[in-house]
């Protein structure tokens with residue numbers, strides 16, 4: 025018989041081992057589905073790997089996809105640290121995309137345009153996140169529910185915009201007008217889509233890590249998340265910390281949208297985000313809410329997404345496998361997290 | 376002497392580098408009440424957790440009625456007839472007394488046997504004087520009643536051995552007598568009881584035999600506690616003599632904290648009604664009273680966590696009635712909360728974080744919004760040394776410290792900044808007498824330095840030793856204030872029951 029026993033302390037190497045274990049478990053579990061779809065497991069994973077990380081072009085494509093998930097992953101990690109349950113990164117991303125698209129369509133010199141887009145997008149994301157945070161602080165409304173429901177509100181508002189005032193009157197497609205050419209983020213490597221926003225995302229992760237670990241705001245976020253009562257008695261304005269966290273989290277998610285508009289699509293359409301906001305939750309959990317861990321976690325999920333499309337083309341396994349892998353990875357990680365607090369012990373029965 | 380009911384032999388348990396228990400032997404006979412004594416962090420709770428199946432020992436064996444057993448979980452322990460009342464209760468607050476009792480008990484053919492449970496509840500209540508209303512939700516019970524429910528739960532599951540980890544720390548003195556008579560009645564029926572307490576007079580009054588731990592090892596045993604002096608037991612625990620502190624005369628200065636007609640609306644707990652108090656520099660004011668008479672609200676108002684609805688409060692002459700916790704702190708208010716785990720520390724973060732929590736914004740620990748990790752670490756290390764806080768280091772999870780060490784950590788963090796006013800609730804609850812002595816001394820040092828101290832407590836003897844004046848709270852009012860010189864336990868006790876203050 026096996027039992028769970030409370031663990032007195034968590035060894036440091038767990039931070040690395042657990043996500044790797046979760047990923048390994050995910051791949052094993054999902055291989056069953058691949059086999060069920062009638063394809064070779066090793067062949068399929070092989071195609072996924074080469075298509076996502078096999079050559080330098082594939083790597084740039086994976087990074088481009090990882091960038092928005094780095095931002096949403098950071099958004100979720102920051103929020104969850106304070107136990108502000110922001111499930112609304114998707115809506116905040118969309119709000120950021122719309123706002124930056126508005127600003128990007130105004131003729132301006134390039135650097136100014138990009139900066140304005142970033143500011144507008146971050147502000148829009150922050151404004152959206154402010155809603156569930158305010159509802160929680162003022163009226164004790166559950167933030168999981170309110171932030172989640174707000175995603176639909178934002179999505180349909182976006183649809184109304186691109187079906188209505190933004191609708192391309194010439195082609196009739198529900199897409200926004202494109203942003204100015206000068207506002208397009210510069211491509212860093214000729215012949216790829218690796219844009220400036222990707223670099224910004226990669227820099228954001230250590231910055232957010234620094235903020236959490238080394239600043240008084242980060243300290244207050246950590247303490248508020250772990251024990252709001254002790255924080256309040258210790259002179260921390262818990263409500264203020266929650267609001268600041270929400271603003272920061274929403275701004276980060278908003279930046280994910282900015283990158284998609286400025287670096288990838290140059291306009292807004294209904295499927296601008298294939299659920300990057302929700303993937304951010306998986307990313308943050310795989311990273312154990314550590315901002316530095318967000319980067320590899322986002323790259324992993326991005327590789328799965330790019331890889332799954334190629335695999336589907338090559339082997340006929342539906343690309344939905346990528347969603348299954350994401351979901352399984354989240355569940356596997358949640359199970360793995362159990363082992364930070366508990367360990368398995370083999371026991372005999374009591375005579 | 377009858378054959379032992381439970382025997383632990385050579386139990387060793389380490390947490391990393393910390394040897395919490397080392398080759399500990401312990402036995403309890405049926406009908407015996409065994410006292411388990413030891414300083415904070417001596418390993419009492421750990422040993423009992425091993426017996427109750429929460430931890431696997433690294434070495435050693437457990438015998439029940441001569442049979443070696445392996446207890447791998449609390450379910451195993453319960454099945455083997457071992458019940459434990461933890462320092463923190465494990466009850467479901469929304470369920471009723473009866474429902475809590477029946478959790479995890481399979482009834483006939485999968486149905487819950489309410490009638491049978493009720494009958495047993497009434498019977499156990501009658502036998503040992505542990506009466507409880509079966510239909511009340513647990514959230515409506517007082518702490519003492521919740522404890523009673525935990526005991527009944529253990530008996531209900533057929534415990535032959537009952538472990539009580541500092542049961543009296545959460546009780547009002549008046550509730551202790553009831554607990555003791557119940558325990559005696561249980562022992563008379565052949566139950567073995569292990570009783571942990573730091574209050575040696577309780578141990579002397581209740582137990583038949585004691586085992587004393589020091590640094591995880593058995594330091595000695597006491598065969599006749601009733602006829603052993605507290606001083607002798609204390610010496611066995613600490614390895615040296617403990618002399619009670621003496622409070623010299625003081626010359627109080629100006630009032631540093633005044634409350635004038637403070638009232639609060641009924642919010643949670645008792646409301647304050649027209650409280651007027653003054654604490655002068657260099658003075659210790661006790662606030663006595665049965666808990667639940669507004670002490671909590673008083674502490675909250677003084678700490679700035681709750682704003683009074685009427686009245687005026689000043690610190691060092693400044694009106695602070697509407698100040699936030701951070702603002703009163705900045706004026707020199709230090710605060711040691713009653714509830715260390717919920718309002719004091721952050722158990723999941725490193726100890727160092729908890730130690731700097733109230734002053735994280737000060738220039739000592741941060742500048743321009745950036746933390747000074749080295750300063751934070753150095754401060755924690757310094758305090759760990761100065762206050763002899765037993766832990767592997769400042770980065771240890773605060774929750775891993777024993778109760779007494781947590782209290783020392785809280786005290787250290789407040790006293791390090793020379794507060795002008797100190798508000799303290801139950802300062803030595805759960806502390807061993809060495810640590811309590813140490814804390815009393817610190818308070819007297821602070822008093823000599825001109826700090827005004829408010830000590831909220833229930834232990835009248837402690838208050839009489841420590842305080843210059845003692846105010847008694849009753850139903851949210853000050854029922855009377857006595858000078859320690861002419862206060863006695865009897866007079867204070869009278870005021871505490873609401874008898875009009877003729878003092």
Ligand SMILES: Nc1ncnc2c1ncn2[C@@H]1O[C@H](COP(=O)(O)OP(=O)(O)OP(=O)(O)O)[C@@H](O)[C@H]1O
Nearest residue numbers: 032390395415416417418419420421775777778779
């Ligand atoms: N889960 C844990 N992880 C790490 N160390 C622990 C853990 N539990 C206890 N310890 C350490 O083991 C030692 C014994 O702790 P224990 O709680 O048994 O003491 P205690 O005698 O009950 O003290 P107190 O009277 O303060 O309750 C202490 O040094 C404590 O810090």
Ligand SMILES: [Mg+2]
Nearest residue numbers: 419420777778
């Ligand atoms: Mg203990």
